[in-house]
Amino acid sequence: MPEDQPQAQTYFERRQEGIQEQHSFKFLRQNGSALWTLISGTPLFDQDGTYQGAVGLLTDITPLINAQEALKQSELQLSGILNSSLDGIMAFRSIRNDQNQIIDFEWTLSNPTACQSVNKQPHGLIGQRLLEVLPGNHTDGLFDLYVQVVETGKPIQRQFHYQHDGMDTWFENIAVPLGDGFAVTFRDISVVKQSEHALQKANSALEVNLRDLRQRNDEMLMLSETSDFLQACRTIDEACAVISTLVQPLFPNCSGSFHITCALRNRVEAVARWGDCLHSLEDFQPHDCWALRRGRWHSITPERKGLRCNHITAAPSDLTTLCIPMIAQGETLGMFHLSTEHPEGLPLPKQQLARTVAEQVGLAIANLNLRETLQNQSIRDGLTGLFNRRYLEEALHTEIARAQRHHYSTAVVMVDVDHFKSFNDKHGHDAGDAVLRAIAQVLKDSARGSDIACRYGGEELTLVLPETSLIAALAKAEEIRGVIHQISMTYGGQTLENLTASFGVAIFPDHGTIGSEVIQAADAALYRAKAAGRNRVIAAEDKHVLGDNTFSQR
Numbered sequence: 001m002p003e004d005q006p007q008a009q010t011y012f013e014r015r016q017e018g019i020q021e022q023h024s025f026k027f028l029r030q031n032g033s034a035l036w037t038l039i040s041g042t043p044l045f046d047q048d049g050t051y052q053g054a055v056g057l058l059t060d061i062t063p064l065i066n067a068q069e070a071l072k073q074s075e076l077q078l079s080g081i082l083n084s085s086l087d088g089i090m091a092f093r094s095i096r097n098d099q100n101q102i103i104d105f106e107w108t109l110s111n112p113t114a115c116q117s118v119n120k121q122p123h124g125l126i127g128q129r130l131l132e133v134l135p136g137n138h139t140d141g142l143f144d145l146y147v148q149v150v151e152t153g154k155p156i157q158r159q160f161h162y163q164h165d166g167m168d169t170w171f172e173n174i175a176v177p178l179g180d181g182f183a184v185t186f187r188d189i190s191v192v193k194q195s196e197h198a199l200q201k202a203n204s205a206l207e208v209n210l211r212d213l214r215q216r217n218d219e220m221l222m223l224s225e226t227s228d229f230l231q232a233c234r235t236i237d238e239a240c241a242v243i244s245t246l247v248q249p250l251f252p253n254c255s256g257s258f259h260i261t262c263a264l265r266n267r268v269e270a271v272a273r274w275g276d277c278l279h280s281l282e283d284f285q286p287h288d289c290w291a292l293r294r295g296r297w298h299s300i301t302p303e304r305k306g307l308r309c310n311h312i313t314a315a316p317s318d319l320t321t322l323c324i325p326m327i328a329q330g331e332t333l334g335m336f337h338l339s340t341e342h343p344e345g346l347p348l349p350k351q352q353l354a355r356t357v358a359e360q361v362g363l364a365i366a367n368l369n370l371r372e373t374l375q376n377q378s379i380r381d382g383l384t385g386l387f388n389r390r391y392l393e394e395a396l397h398t399e400i401a402r403a404q405r406h407h408y409s410t411a412v413v414m415v416d417v418d419h420f421k422s423f424n425d426k427h428g429h430d431a432g433d434a435v436l437r438a439i440a441q442v443l444k445d446s447a448r449g450s451d452i453a454c455r456y457g458g459e460e461l462t463l464v465l466p467e468t469s470l471i472a473a474l475a476k477a478e479e480i481r482g483v484i485h486q487i488s489m490t491y492g493g494q495t496l497e498n499l500t501a502s503f504g505v506a507i508f509p510d511h512g513t514i515g516s517e518v519i520q521a522a523d524a525a526l527y528r529a530k531a532a533g534r535n536r537v538i539a540a541e542d543k544h545v546l547g548d549n550t551f552s553q554r
Contacts, residue, residue, distance in 0.1 A: 001028045015043045015054040024061065036065040086187070088114030092130060093181040094150055102147045105130040105181060117188060119166060136164020149175045149182045159189065212349075219353055222250055223360070224449075230364035231449040234371070236260070239364055240271040247357055248274045251350060253342040258326075258361060260334040261286065268292065268335060277341050279319060284311040291323035292335055297355060298323045299346070312339075320346050324355055326362030329398055330405070333365045363402070370398070381455040383433055384440035392454040392462055396515035399452070399466045400508050411465040411473030412515075414504040414522040415443070415480070418534040420459040423496075431491045432459075435499060442483050446476065460526075462519070470507045470539060477503040477537040485535065502529040506540035 004026055014021065020042050027035040038059040044052045092105035107125045115122055118134060130137060130146075137143045140160060149156055155176040162169050170193040173186030226246040233239040243258050255275020259268040268289070270282040281288075288310035291298040300308050300321045312321055322338040336358035340346055346354075379391040387395070396412070403410040417423075417439060424432040436459060443453040443463055452464035463480075465473050481503055489496040504526030506512065511521035521540035529538040 001026060001034075011039075011041070015041055016051045018043050018045070018051075024065075034062065035060065036062040085111055085113055088117045088186045089183070090114045090125075090186075091178055091181065091183040092146070093179070095129065102150060104132070105143075105146065107133075108181070109183075114186070117169070117171075117186070134165050136162060136167075139164060146175055146182055146184070149177055150180065153177045161193075216349070219250055222246065223353070223356065226250075226357070227360050227364075228449045230360060231367070233364065233368065236271070236365060236368050239361070239368060243272045243361060244274060247272075247361075250353060250357065251338055251346075253345040254338050254340040254350075256336070256338045257282075258334065258336055259283075260365065261332060271334075275339075277319070278337075278339055279312055279315045280309075280321075280337050280339065281311045281313060286332075289323055289335055291325045292332060295325055295327065295332065297325070297351070297358075299351065316341060318343075322346055322351055322354055324358040326358050326365065328362045328366030329401055331366070333362050333369075336361065366398075370394075384436055384455050384461075386440050386443065386461065387452060387454040389454065389456055392452065392456065392464070393515060395452050396464055396519070399464060400515055400518070403466065403508055408467050409469055409507045409510065410518075411468040411470065411476075411505060411507045412518045412522045413463040413465065413473060413477050413480075414456065414519070414526040415439070415461040415463065415477075416502050416526055416530065417459040418500040418502055418530070427491065427494065427496065431494075431496065434489065434491050435496070438487055438489060439484055439499070439501065442480055442487070446480050446483070456519075462522075468507070470505065470510065473505050473507060474537055474539060477505055481535065481537055500535035502526055502534045503537040504529055504540065505537060511540040 008025070011023070011025070022038065022040045025037055025039050027037060029035050038061050040057040040059075042055045044054060046052055089109070089111045090107065091109035093108050094102045095104040095106055097103050107128050107130065110120075110122055110125045112122075115125065118125075120133065125133065131143060137146075140162065142160070145156055145158070148154075155174060157172075157174045159170065159172045162171055169188055170190045171186050172189045173184050175182050175184045226242065229242040229246060230239055233242060240258070247258075248256065255273075255278035257270045257273040257278060257280060260271050261268055266285065267283055268286055270280075273282070286292045289298070290307065290309050298307075298309065300312075300319075302318050302320065305315075305317075308315065308321065309323060312319075315321075318341050320340050324336045325332050326334045326336060336354060338346060338354055379387055381388045396410075399410050417435065420432065420435075423435065436455075440453070440455065440461065443461060447453045447463065448465075450466050452462075452466075454462045454464070456462040463476075465476060468476070481501060484499055484501050487499050489499070504522040504524065506518050506521035506525060508515075508518050512518035525538045525540040529536050532538065
């Protein structure tokens with residue numbers, strides 16, 4: 001080949017010098033292919049010592065050279081794969097005793113990842129015995145597994161946690177037979193296992209949270225049912241029967257009682273009792289209870305026995321008690337008492353629930369007392385069945401006092417039937433009355449047990465929404481507006497047009513600190529709604545507009 005001609009010239013000169021040698025050389029065949037030869041060259045001289053030429057024996061070694069190149073290429077590729085693999089790769093040769101039993105394995109190969117995984121250098125592994133370097137393989141049964149691979153010729157895959165020889169790692173490996181030994185490929189899956197553990201922990205926490213959430217939901221449903229029944233009660237005796245039946249399931253493993261302050265304010269008497277570990281007197285003086293003295297709930301655990309109320313008698317050492325004053329409209333109406341001998345009978349969530357129950361029962365009793373006070377007064381509008389304006393003013397005053405005490409908002413929604421005068425002129429006052437009754441029914445149906453729906457005057461209606469934010473009140477008003485707009489009525493054989501109404505919404509304390517101010521703010525918003533085109537909802541002051549399924553702010 002042209003590039004090899006200078007080397008050929010050198011060889012030729014060495015023959016002329018009488019040098020006899022053997023070397024490989026590459027020729028080019030006429031068809032362009034390479035021919036590798038092994039040349040044994042012997043120079044020829046005449047009797048005068050003059051160089052005459054040379055005798056050369058050429059042996060074709062092209063297949064050998066090709067095989068060497070292929071082997072070299074394969075070795076480079078294998079080395080590249082082993083050195084760049086993210087998985088650890090090891091190979092072992094079996095070491096047997098005189099009975100041909102495998103007693104250990106000798107390292108024959110270990111790539112960089114494998115060395116790093118076991119914290120060893122290659123020179124510390126190749127030629128060494130497995131059980132001498134990593135005796136933990138025998139402890140965890142890995143050695144027996146590898147023997148099984150060699151003797152059965154079947155590969156095995158497994159995951160295991162290796163906590164020996166300075167390692168604490170999760171591995172996944174695949175062992176395959178390799179002659180009288182085996183090769184193993186493995187990877188560190190500690191991060192995966194940690195993620196799985198974290199996921200399992202999160203799932204467990206989620207199950208606990210879901211269980212707690214279901215319990216809270218059940219409690220809220222029961223509490224809502226209790227509230228509904230208490231709102232529907234007409235006398236305190238009815239309320240006591242409701243309490244005994246509906247409140248008891250809210251506090252399993254507990255005994256309880258409700259006590260009402262008598263008219264003279266000098267005694268507290270039990271009106272409802274349940275459970276077999278109730279250690280409270282049925283009636284006692286208010287100063288015998290720390291909760292009634294202090295005006296706030298009072299809890300006693302086995303560690304705080306010295307602060308027990310005087311109405312608790314013959315109490316066992318493991319008794320836990322909770323006394324909660326029932327206060328409404330600034331007046332202490334009685335006390336809710338719970339006791340349990342169960343260690344987890346009254347956790348903090350249950351104590352918070354008990355406070356809510358006491359508040360609801362207290363409010364129910366206050367409402368009943370108020371109802372008795374107003375029994376000789378007319379509190380309902382004769383046409384619509386809604387509360388009248390007098391009741392609205394008193395009830396709103398009560399709700400705002402309660403909202404101020406507990407730091408939450410109370411919403412007032414003013415509703416006015418659009419074009420009501422024209423409607424009356426066209427269809428008559430009887431039809432107008434029918435329209436007012438229909439719209440009043442919509443308010444009744446949409447009101448919660450604690451909401452107050454009133455006829456403010458003429459075609460103007462009012463809805464009081466305790467414990468309601470401005471956004472929630474706007475949404476409630478929009479819901480009612482949509483229902484009214486869908487009313488289809490016939491009266492006197494005539495189909496009445498689609499009804500619409502305008503709404504003004506205000507909340508305590510944002511739009512007023514007393515009931516009249518909040519009503520004035522809602523009424524002003526109502527007139528802006530009418531001026532803006534009617535059939536819409538507008539909030540006081542900040543002028544939120546919500547109508548025709550749109551919401552805007554200016």
